[in-house]
Amino acid sequence: MRVGAVIAAAGRPGGFRAYDKLKNTDRNVMLRRMIYTFRHAGVEDVAVVTGYRAKETEKSLAKLGAVFLRCADYENVQMLDLAVKGFQYLKNCGKFFFCPADVPLFTENTLKLMLLQDTQVVIPVCDGRKGHPVLINAGLTDGIAGYQGNRGLKGAIDASGAEICFLSVDDEGVLVRARSEDNFEKLAATEKKTAIHPKVKLQIMRNEAFFGPGMMVLLKQIDMLGNVREACEKAGMSYSKGWSLIRTAEQELGCPVVERSPGGKSGGIAQVSDTGHILMEKYERLEREVAEFTEKKFREIF
Structure with missing residues (x-):
């Protein structure tokens, strides 16, 4: 089954502006990290929903093989809207990861564990707290897109009646957001440094x-x-x-x-x-x- 990933980097709903408050962190480096982590876990199609500083972001990441979905009205949309925009675009995938751009420190191993679960929705849980990314079966897309409630993506998933697996993982990265109160920069530079991988460009x-x-x-x-x-x-x-x-x-x-x-x-x-x-x-x-x-x-x- 083909697997895709949607990264919400449009602005306020995706937490992308949170990086403005961090002194030593480049938002595009964090997005690059997310894309590579998804790739190393076997995700074939990555869509990045952009809005705030979109041109800069797209130019910085242009050679990574991700798709950019521009959201011009990013100031007025919700996280659910960004998720649906990505899900509908990646229509050839059977499953989707979804993650806001301000939660970039999850690991490849966590993604692989999530993909092993045979349920419609998989949510990682660390220390009793639910985190990101979320893995969603493509069969739920229409129901999620048609959700009329006010509880966002969580409400749409709950309303779908889908079976949910709350997967316990030893990965603090599923919880840590890009903000100083979460000690984000220290964790990104030390405990949660990106693993070293080989990169081969095939032509x-x-x-x-x-x-x-x-x-x-x-x-x-x-x-x-x-x-x-x-x-x-x-x-x-x-x-x-x-x-x-x-x-x-x-x-x-x-x-x-x-x-x-x-x-x-x-x-x-x-x-x-x-x-x-x-x-x-x-x-x-x-x-x-x-x-x-x-x-x-x-x-x-x-």
Whole structure:
């Protein structure tokens, strides 16, 4: 089952502005940490809902393979709205993690333990307190989106009648928020330092590299949106850069990767070709197996 993650970094509802009060912490470094933690746990699709300082955030994280969902009205929405925005976008996933951006210190092991649970909702609990991220089955999305109460995401989950697993974990990071009263900066720099991992950038080439992480993200967005211009925006790259990647891939392969029909300011309708879908599937499998092998050899050597 494909697993996604939604990070609420839009502003007040996601706690993103909390980082303004911390002297020694870069909010985008914390977001980068969250994305990598999700990736190392096997999460394939990460959506970051942005709003406050959105352009800065998207530019900083553009090369990490995450999708950006801009929330222009972030001052007036609730956490539930951010969650639904992400869930509906990642429609190809069977499960979603959801986490506000101000809770970045959870561990990879906690995520893996949560994924082992066979229930519709998994909530981590440390020292008797419920934390983040929350893991939600995609089958609950419509019910959560239709919730009319005033208790936010928690109320929507309760109203769904879903079976909930309160998973006890030895991970204080599921509780600690980005605020000075939680001793956040000290914990992030000492007890909760990020684990060291190898990072391999996988590219496929013939005469030149034509398929890699950037192309993979772009094709995913085209597949969902049907528009190259919008896909480039969501992938955090310029329109010209996106077309350059597509043309290079098609030149090296000798066949279309993206099928398109011209039209207007939006750039017309586009869809990933059959060849493109096969390439995406095989690249993703190769990337996953290379990452697993690299992690294994890293542990042996280091």
